[in-house]
Amino acid sequence: MRNARGILAAAVAVGVLATGCGSDGGDKKEALPKAEKLAADTGARYTSIGVPALDGLTCDKGNGGFHFGNDLDMLIAGDDDLPEIKQDSGKDKVSCFGATRITLGKGGMRATVPHLTTRTTLYEKVADPAASLNAVFSHTMDLVKGYGRNPVGEPRTFTTKELVVKCQQNVSDTFPMTTCFWANYGAIGVVDFFPPDGKHVPIDEAAARTHQFAVGALTAAGTS
Numbered sequence: 001m002r003n004a005r006g007i008l009a010a011a012v013a014v015g016v017l018a019t020g021c022g023s024d025g026g027d028k029k030e031a032l033p034k035a036e037k038l039a040a041d042t043g044a045r046y047t048s049i050g051v052p053a054l055d056g057l058t059c060d061k062g063n064g065g066f067h068f069g070n071d072l073d074m075l076i077a078g079d080d081d082l083p084e085i086k087q088d089s090g091k092d093k094v095s096c097f098g099a100t101r102i103t104l105g106k107g108g109m110r111a112t113v114p115h116l117t118t119r120t121t122l123y124e125k126v127a128d129p130a131a132s133l134n135a136v137f138s139h140t141m142d143l144v145k146g147y148g149r150n151p152v153g154e155p156r157t158f159t160t161k162e163l164v165v166k167c168q169q170n171v172s173d174t175f176p177m178t179t180c181f182w183a184n185y186g187a188i189g190v191v192d193f194f195p196p197d198g199k200h201v202p203i204d205e206a207a208a209r210t211h212q213f214a215v216g217a218l219t220a221a222g223t224s
Helices: 129-145 203-221
Strands: 058-061 093-097 102-106 109-113 116-123 149-159 164-172 175-183 187-193
Touching: 093 203, 116 203, 129 149, 129 164, 129 175, 129 187, 149 203, 164 203, 175 203, 187 203
Parallel strands: none
Antiparallel strands: 058 093, 093 116, 102 109, 116 187, 149 164, 164 175, 175 187
16 A cells, blocks of 8 residues: 555645646536446457546546545555556556536645546456456455545446446545446456535446546557
């Protein structure tokens, strides 16, 4: 795990964070294209993560200039049995901002944060995406719980033709977060949603946005 720093200690300067870009929104609701089961493996594998175009958001590589510290940043764990395709350091992260900024405050300090942050790991093969997703979800959520991310309610799983998504709301250092993990035959990722109105992003909405991100990022990346 990473170094232990307080939440807003990572907000190097609010003025710097506030210069992150935005577009016209970030609150447009998308529909999740549900399916009875994941489509068969086409053999497509990915060499890098692209930056997708998401309605109402402006996305770029990196963590958006912010991280919680105290090991509260979301990660992907429990995938040791999967053959990983190595990426350059930092290339697994994408963050997205909306025009209406989200500001977190604690102890007299305030910081502007992304609407969502993502991490994606690429693999030579994920033979059973649903099983691997469950393993990663359970391992990671148990791990971060030990550092102060407390689950709220029950997780929900969604299946589309392209991927499987599993989401759960949680509280991280008093802030209501919604977190979705996703998997297909060549990648596993996580999307962490910050609270745009001080409340959890609804799980259906988070799952739909997660699907949109994953499909766009992998399409943009190119396959081999």
